[in-house]
Amino acid sequence: DGGITQSPKYLFRKEGQNVTLSCEQNLNHDAMYWYRQDPGQGLRLIYYSQIVNDFQKGDIAEGYSVSREKKESFPLTVTSAQKNPTAFYLCASSIGGSWNQPQHFGDGTRLSIL
């Protein structure tokens, strides 16, 4: 079945540690996105990529980094510079730009600080 796979489902980070969240899609979508969800808030865009080897900062990119070396993969690294990383992270993809296409989402990764 086509879809988006995020791993791991739960992740714990120690102080000063970088952690990487995986996102893989087999939908042949060009665009991929990372969102952060905090309790009682909507989704906030961290980074997005419209094409391989290119990505753009979203609204809350500080303390995060991404890469897009393959069409199928868009990993997110939460660096030690992100002082409040505890949140639910969602990866999404769409056929083209988000403006008129629905985004398809993965199951999410819940990140907590040890």
Added chain:
Amino acid sequence: AQKVTQAQTEISVVEKEDVTLDCVYETRDTTYYLFWYKQPPSGELVFLIRRNSFDEQNEISGRYSWNFQKSTSSFNFTITASQVVDSAVYFCALSEADNTDKLIFGTGTRLQVFP
């Protein structure tokens, strides 16, 4: 500035009741799309519907219906005869032709349907 407001933080109903989730949006763009997503307890967002700014026809899909009114900048979602499986967080979102990089989400409405 573009914005999506879902004023209802949480709604509780008993099974078989009808329930309407409100969504009000702000945009200066004349060309835009509105979306509804469902987030069940498992976490992933499930796409429900997309509506473009030039199509004000209401839509019905089974127990779900959507009412789009440009005059009031609203895109409300009604569930008829609610079921326990409808319990989830529902998000309304806006995408604009002049701001193609972003999907702007509301803060969501948590719907709890009790048996």
